[in-house]
Amino acid sequence: MITHELGHNFYFFHSGGVYTLDYGSIWDVVSSGCGYGSQVPHTIVHNKLKSHWLTGIDSIEVPAGGTFQGVVYPTTNTSGLRAVRLKTQDADISFTIETRKPEKYDSCLPAHGVLIHIVNKSLFENKLNNILYGLQEARPIDSTPGDNDLTNAYFVVGENYTNTDYNIAIDVVAQVGNGFLINLYQLNNCGITLYQNTKLTNDVQCNGTAYFMGSDDITLDCQGHTITGNTTGFGILSENRNNITVKNCIIQNFSEGIKFDSTNQSFLLKRIICTDTIWHFLILTH
Ligand SMILES: [Ca+2]
Numbered sequence: 001m002i003t004h005e006l007g008h009n010f011y012f013f014h015s016g017g018v019y020t021l022d023y024g025s026i027w028d029v030v031s032s033g034c035g036y037g038s039q040v041p042h043t044i045v046h047n048k049l050k051s052h053w054l055t056g057i058d059s060i061e062v063p064a065g066g067t068f069q070g071v072v073y074p075t076t077n078t079s080g081l082r083a084v085r086l087k088t089q090d091a092d093i094s095f096t097i098e099t100r101k102p103e104k105y106d107s108c109l110p111a112h113g114v115l116i117h118i119v120n121k122s123l124f125e126n127k128l129n130n131i132l133y134g135l136q137e138a139r140p141i142d143s144t145p146g147d148n149d150l151t152n153a154y155f156v157v158g159e160n161y162t163n164t165d166y167n168i169a170i171d172v173v174a175q176v177g178n179g180f181l182i183n184l185y186q187l188n189n190c191g192i193t194l195y196q197n198t199k200l201t202n203d204v205q206c207n208g209t210a211y212f213m214g215s216d217d218i219t220l221d222c223q224g225h226t227i228t229g230n231t232t233g234f235g236i237l238s239e240n241r242n243n244i245t246v247k248n249c250i251i252q253n254f255s256e257g258i259k260f261d262s263t264n265q266s267f268l269l270k271r272i273i274c275t276d277t278i279w280h281f282l283i284l285t286h
Pocket residue numbers: 142143144145146147148149150151152153
């Protein structure tokens with residue numbers, strides 16, 4: 001409790017506000033934490049960034065419209081990248097990414113995973129005179145929404161968070177040591193590697209290759225949208241992959257519309273209009 005109240009003196013506010021107005025997050029000592037009288041967890045990286053406890057090589061700030069790929073290590077580590085803040089076109093809104101692991105001060109936490117918060121800076125400014133009540137500056141993104149439970153809010157390998165209001169996607173690609181490899185990209189951007197099933201929500205215009213298929217067993221569904229190039233690169237490039245599905249795409253004006261090279265097994269191409277003259281397939285079947 002002392003740690004919690006001390007946090008307020010640093011202008012740290014209750015995170016939560018997802019299912020309850022206040023408190024409600026086990027992941028933050030300046031929320032409910034693990035309960036009074038229990039081992040208290042760390043505070044969220046948003047607060048550590050705000051107070052410059054994490055700086056330099058400990059953290060990275062991704063500008064609005066930017067991308068990031070790298071390993072985010074647990075808050076309980078003493079070195080390595082431990083915080084990512086993604087800015088958005090709205091100067092007040094950002095997202096933070098952190099890895100939490102039940103050990104040391106975080107030993108009361110329920111699992112090892114990736115936590116994502118949406119931060120609204122304007123709420124911080126509104127609350128300077130109202131420190132204990134009101135809206136939360138940082139709200140956890142619940143990976144299992146609607147269940148009135150934030151203990152399972154963490155993301156694990158293979159899971160993805162997509163926010164179409166801000167056109168961002170965050171993939172948890174793999175575990176690397178005790179950290180997680182994060183792939184953060186802008187929805188509908190070009191030149192990106194896809195690791196998860198992806199749906200386009202509008203047409204895209206690309207300089208060079210639009211999409212690299214980065215994992216097996218994934219689907220790109222353009223939902224009828226058009227991918228337009230500048231006569232260079234590939235619309236969709238898949239090399240040494242299994243079970244890639246591309247559907248509902250209109251692909252035009254690339255050097256090659258689709259290149260599937262050594263991409264084997266049950267790939268599917270459905271409802272595709274490719275206006276480029278060259279399609280390049282080297283398909284291995286078992
Ligand atoms: Ca949940």
